Amino acid sequence: xxxxxxxxxxxxxxxxxxxxxxxxxxxxxxxxxxxxxxxxxxxxxxxxxxxxxxxxxxxxxxxxxxxxxxxxxxxxxxxxxxxxxxxxxxxxxxxxxxxxxxxxxxxxxxxxxxxxxxxxxxxxxxxxxxxxxxxxxxxxxxxxxxxxxxxxxxxxxxxxxxxxxxxxxxxxxxxxxxxxxxxxxxxxxxxxxxxxxxxxxx
Amino acid sequence: xxxxxxxxxxxxxxxxxxxxxxxxxxxxxxxxxxxxxxxxxxxxxxxxxxxxxxxxxxxxxxxxxxxxxxxxxxxxxxxxxxxxxxxxxxxxxxxxxxxxxxxxxxxxxxxxxxxxxxxxxxxxxxxxxxxxxxxxxxxxxxxxxxxxxxxxxxxxxxxxxxxxxxxxxxxxxxxxxxxxxxxxxxxxxxxxxxxxxxxxxx
Numbered sequence: 220x221x222x223x224x225x226x227x228x229x230x231x232x233x234x235x236x237x238x239x240x241x242x243x244x245x246x247x248x249x250x251x252x253x254x255x256x257x258x259x260x261x262x263x264x265x266x267x268x269x270x271x272x273x274x275x276x277x278x279x280x281x282x283x284x285x286x287x288x289x290x291x292x293x294x295x296x297x298x299x300x301x302x303x304x305x306x307x308x309x310x311x312x313x314x315x316x317x318x319x320x321x322x323x324x325x326x327x328x329x330x331x332x333x334x335x336x337x338x339x340x341x342x343x344x345x346x347x348x349x350x351x352x353x354x355x356x357x358x359x360x361x362x363x364x365x366x367x368x369x370x371x372x373x374x375x376x377x378x379x380x381x382x383x384x385x386x387x388x389x390x391x392x393x394x395x396x397x398x399x400x401x402x403x404x405x406x407x408x409x410x411x412x413x414x415x416x417x418x419x420x421x
Numbered sequence: 422x423x424x425x426x427x428x429x430x431x432x433x434x435x436x437x438x439x440x441x442x443x444x445x446x447x448x449x450x451x452x453x454x455x456x457x458x459x460x461x462x463x464x465x466x467x468x469x470x471x472x473x474x475x476x477x478x479x480x481x482x483x484x485x486x487x488x489x490x491x492x493x494x495x496x497x498x499x500x501x502x503x504x505x506x507x508x509x510x511x512x513x514x515x516x517x518x519x520x521x522x523x524x525x526x527x528x529x530x531x532x533x534x535x536x537x538x539x540x541x542x543x544x545x546x547x548x549x550x551x552x553x554x555x556x557x558x559x560x561x562x563x564x565x566x567x568x569x570x571x572x573x574x575x576x577x578x579x580x581x582x583x584x585x586x587x588x589x590x591x592x593x594x595x596x597x598x599x600x601x602x603x604x605x606x607x608x609x610x611x612x613x614x615x616x617x618x619x620x621x622x623x
Contacts, residue, residue: 232474235471255472266469311459
C-alpha cells in the first residue's frame with residue numbers, strides 16, 4: 220500500500236479509469252478524482268449517469284454513420300436540409316464544428332477514421348463501400364470532402380474522389396479550401412476559418 | 422439544433438458533464454465523448470462504474486480526514502507506521518505524492534483546503550479544532566507541516582504552529598525544506614524534490 224501511495228483501491232480504480240481518457244495523465248487523473256470526491260460528488264454522479272446513458276442509447280445513423288440516438292439522425296431526417304450536397308468528415312467532432320459555422324446546410328457522411336497505410340487501414344477497412352452505396356442510392360450532386368490536410372486526410376480525399384470518378388457518377392467533387400491550416404486536426408480549428416474555407420471550397 | 426452543431430441531447434449531456442471536470446474545455450470534452458462512443462465504450466462504462474462506486478463507498482477517515490473506504494484509513498490503522506509523527510497536508514493528492522516518495526512513515530492529517538482570508542476561510546472554517554483534538558489525544562512528538570510555499574500555505578503553517586505553541590503541547594514543529602519550488606502546488610512537484618525536502622526539513 221505505502222509503496223504506491225495509495226490509500227484506497229476504490230479511488231485507485233477511479234484514477235485508472237480517468238487515465239484512460241485521451242489527454243489525461245496520472246497527475247491530472249488524481250487531481251480530478253480528488254476534486255470530485257472532496258468538492259463535487261453531484262458532478263461525479265451526473266457524469267456517471269451521462270456515460271451510462273450515452274453507451275446505452277447512442278448507435279450509428281444508418282445513412283450518414285454518425286453517432287445518433289435514432290436509427291436515422293436528425294440531420295439526415297431533416298427535409299429542409301439540402302439533400303443534393305454531401306459533406307464527408309473524419310469524425311462526429313468535425314461534423315459538430317462544421318455545424319457550428321452555420322454555413323453548410325447539406326447532409327454528411329462520417330468516416331469514423333481516415334485511410335492510413337501505416338496502420339493498415341485502406342478503403343475497405345474504412346467502410347468506403349457503405350459511402351458509395353449511400354451516394355448511388357441518393358440524389359447527391361455535390362460531394363464536399365472535409366478531411367484534414369494531413370497525409371492521411373489527403374490520401375482519403377484522393378481515394379474517395381477516384382472511387383466516385385471510377386463509378387462514373389455525375390457528381391461535382393470539391394474539397395475544403397486550403398484556408399484550413401495544414402497539419403492541424405479540423406476540430407481544433409476556429410469556426411471563422413472553417414466558414415471561410417467552406418465559401419472558398421474548390 | 423443546427424445552431425449549436427448538436428445532433429443528440431444525450432451526447433450534449435455527456436459533453437456538458439465532461440466539461441465540469443477541472444481542466445477540460447469544450448473542445449477536449451467533445452473529443453473525449455466522441456472517442457469513448459466511437460472507439461472505447463468499455464472505458465466509458467468502466468469510468469461510469471468507478472465514479473458510482475467511489476461516490477457510494479468513499480467517506481472520510483475519522484482520524485486524519487482523508488478520503489477513505491473505511492472509517493479509519495489504512496495508514497492510520499497501520500501499527501507499523503510511526504505514530505509519533507504527523508504530517509499535515511492540504512489534500513489527498515498531496516498525501517499521495519508524499520507516500521510515493523517512500524521516505525515518510527508517520528501519520529497524516531489532511532486539511533482539505535488552506536486558510537484564505539480573501540475567501541473568508543480561517544482556522545475555524547478549515548476545521549483546525551479537529552486537528553488540535555487529534556494532536557491532544559495522541560502520542561505525537563513531531564508535526565511536519567507540508568503546506569505549499571504560497572501565501573495561503575504560509576498562513577496555514579503559521580496558524581497551526583501558533584495554535585500548537587499556544588496550547589503548550591511539547592511537540593517539535595517542522596516544515597518541508599524550501600527545496601519545494603515556491604508558488605507551485607505540491608502535487609505537481611516531482612517525487613525526488615519532495616524526498617529531498619523531507620530529509621532537509623527544518
